[in-house]
Amino acid sequence: MSESTGKHIAVYGKGGIGKSTTTSNISAALAESGYRVIQIGCDPKSDSTTILRGGEDLPTVLDSLREHSKLSISDVSAVGFGGVLCVEAGGPVPGVGCAGRGINAAVDLLHELNLFEEFKPDFVLYDVLGDVVCGGFAVPIRDGIAEAAFVVTSSDFMAIFAANNLFKAINKYAPSGGARLGGIIANSIQAPYAKSLIDDFADRTGTGVIGYVPRSLTVAQSELYGRTVIEAAPQSEQAEIYRGLARHIAGNHDTGIPKPLNPPELKTWAKEWGDRVFGVEAGIVSAREGI
């Protein structure tokens, strides 16, 4: 970990999968443990850090840049729960511009403002918009911004599909020095087969699951209060799960280069799981034994 700029981690995942919730709770758990943390929302929706800030508004970097020619760190950041410094990269007006390039420009600006040298974080978490749809969204794992990436996925096929796409990007860039994969965070675990399905996907792609986050009413309630689970329900089982993820990230975890499935492999794999799951109303589905 660099003393001056900290360990930079990117968290990817399909939109709506709970990526921001997971990232914010990890940030909160790291801060609770005494670390200095920056969370940068790299999503034009600009809602990555909302639950760290009690739902308060925060001007995005790109909106501020649009309004002012010269910015300071205080113009585009707010201190949230546990002292987490919250930044939202923001994006263009919906329907115009290029969000990926906007994120790139926003991160460049944060470097120009010496954010990392001045705040001296232990950890910087980049919460990056869903699918790696183009070069712009691959920038955090490509240009030496993040040293490791984690992917949040549920057992839904489209979430797995997005994770596999991220693996393709990591596979392409990691050999030349891009970020390596830190692991999969299995989120919204509810269906009886979900854990097994994600485990199997991890096996097939040469990766590993670093934690399982069950679907929980505590998360939904905390979000409605504009809080992380760590803040709103610190004694809950769910909070302990997030603390476990934070401990893993803070530790000297392994990273690797995933082996993404090609389209026919992914299709075949999905069909096999479709066959296994079909007709099942309850019970655990093993990755190896099937139903």
Next chain:
Amino acid sequence: MARKPQLATREKRLNALGAYLGEVAPLIAELESGDAFQRIRTFAQTGPDDITQALSILGAVHGTGIVVHGARGCAAVLPRTARGAWAVTNLDQRDTILGSDKALSQAIRSLFHRHRPWAIFVVATPVVAINNDDIRSAAEEAAEELKIPVVVVRSDGFRSRIAATGFDAAAQALLPLVSPSSAGRRSDRINLLAVDHGPGLDHIQTLLSELRLEVQLLPAEGLHQAATASLTVSLQPDETDALGLGLEHQHGVPFLRLPPPIGIAATHRFLAAVARATGREVPGDTAPTLETLTGQRVALAFPPAAAFAAADLVEELGGIVAGVSVEHVDSSHVTALKDFATKRPGLPLHVASGQPFEQVNRLARLTPDLFIGPADLALVAARLGIPAVTVRPDDLLGLRGAAHLARQTSKVLAKPTLAARLAKAPSAYRPAWFKRSPDWHIKIEVK
């Protein structure tokens, strides 16, 4: 992968302005405050960009190759300026959608196998910047395979309003090619930074050789061993100061920042400063008197450092400086601006890169007896009936440059017929434009 290197624009690095017309004193105050008000042009007739300027530097490096990664028009300047091999990836619609790393890899390899350059520069363009193409990986892979440096140039054509940012992008690409000096620095060797290679440069090299100095011309030659020199000086500070500063910061070669040796006194000062810095005897300052512009009102247009020095040269030749136009201005020019303001109190400064429409309006008001500057603006002046001399900054260097300008101005002033005939042709501009102030389209950016 190391973090992508950042390139500060000239606006951020030196508080640069690309549009201004007015008194010099408030401009100095703005530049010294570190927070100059950015001006914008609501209309611009010309728009040089950083890519063109970066290519002008890189094209001068002997034995290297350039791959312009973009649409073919992005390389348009190279047929005129490049001395070595170059290629353009000629990106098309398909490349912009599907990615262009293969096209880049092929172009690098093809250029290498045909021309065997010792290093290749990959010049980024707006297409690459917009698409976020990963050209660093392609360059690193090629470098590993071809066993030569393949360096990415961080130009994108639109991040800065000051084209000179491209000079800094080129310097950032050149510096990794300088080998560290294990044997220390040689007291008899200096780096001379210059982009234009003409008779003026040859003349200055001769003058420096007379000081018993071995001159390494950068970036054209000797880039590898630039760290072995005891000193770096520049003939074109606006174009090469980032390279000089980089050599100082990265390799400890002192960078002696001097006004360019344009004009008789400035040439002597330049040589004396180099002599003192290298422990040599300061040469004498005898020179012929050349007063060919006595009483003539002269308008000038050059890059800033050259323009301020050329204004002094005009006065050395007996002329009166009626107006000066520079391509941009930044905090590195504060000393020159103070000198300018002291010598010519009240004389406004015009800041414009090209912009013939502003120049024609301004020159029509100034009505100078003579214009001295680049060919495109000399034509603008001549069409107003103003005798014009076309010179490049290289033509003005040293004692030779003073004699050259004296000769050229004498010739032009003796034969004003051409300008008079050109002035009879219909103007390209409507009369209404001449009723407006030349800075009509220059506005302070409000944010």
